[in-house]
Amino acid sequence: ARRIVVLLSGSGSNLQALIEAQSHDRLGGEIVAVISNEADAYGLKRARDAGIDAVALPHREYDSREAYDGALIKVIERHEPDLIVLAGFMRILTPRFVQRFLGRMLNIHPSLLPAYRGLNTHAQALADGVSEHGCSVHFVTEELDGGPVVIQAALKVSADDTIETLKEKVHAREHLIYPIAVGWFLNGRLQYSGTGATLDGTALPPQGLR
Numbered sequence: 001a002r003r004i005v006v007l008l009s010g011s012g013s014n015l016q017a018l019i020e021a022q023s024h025d026r027l028g029g030e031i032v033a034v035i036s037n038e039a040d041a042y043g044l045k046r047a048r049d050a051g052i053d054a055v056a057l058p059h060r061e062y063d064s065r066e067a068y069d070g071a072l073i074k075v076i077e078r079h080e081p082d083l084i085v086l087a088g089f090m091r092i093l094t095p096r097f098v099q100r101f102l103g104r105m106l107n108i109h110p111s112l113l114p115a116y117r118g119l120n121t122h123a124q125a126l127a128d129g130v131s132e133h134g135c136s137v138h139f140v141t142e143e144l145d146g147g148p149v150v151i152q153a154a155l156k157v158s159a160d161d162t163i164e165t166l167k168e169k170v171h172a173r174e175h176l177i178y179p180i181a182v183g184w185f186l187n188g189r190l191q192y193s194g195t196g197a198t199l200d201g202t203a204l205p206p207q208g209l210r
């Protein structure tokens with residue numbers, strides 16, 4: 001089976017969606033390890049409960065970003081993954097780390113990229129009064145939240161939405177699109193081309209499928 005390593009920092013609801021897809025044979029592979037930079041991340045408990053190897057690798061125990069990412073590379077490679085899945089992994093990655101896994105690392109981001117890279121996406125979308133918001137799955141490149149987008153889910157922002165309601169709506173969409181993108185990759189349908197992403201050999205538009 002194709003092997004997946006998931007990196008996270010928090011709750012791990014996206015991990016849970018991937019675990020559920022796997023249990024229904026809809027993922028095209030097996031999550032072999034979950035690694036967190038936060039030892040008390042709830043996502044590690046979700047992994048353990050599902051019988052998945054759960055590894056805490058606290059970044060505070062390392063002197064530099066380079067040292068931490070070097071240690072992380074070692075732990076990841078021990079599991080010989082075909083795909084690295086970032087699921088709420090709240091750290092900026094070094095160029096060395098990104099290069100090591102280029103073309104086989106996906107991230108999910110809570111905005112319709114290229115809008116709102118970085119943090120506090122829901123608050124920014126609300127402050128701007130946009131009518132649409134959502135989430136994106138993309139290949140990870142050295143540009144923060146700037147790699148080729150694979151798939152997006154959009155939703156209408158309503159007048160009474162708050163940061164909390166938006167966050168909840170976006171999460172529900174994330175749980176739908178992440179297993180789809182991971183499945184495409186593991187089934188050999190999705191590739192990183194160096195400049196963009198291709199699905200079944202055809203270049204995806206800059207904002208992926210929606």
Ligand code: GAR
Pocket residue numbers: 008010011012013014015043087088089090108109110118135171174
């Ligand atoms: C998700 O909304 C994901 O898009 C976001 O963190 C949340 C993790 O939720 N990721 C980022 O902001 C990456 N910069 P989860 O732990 O419940 O899956």
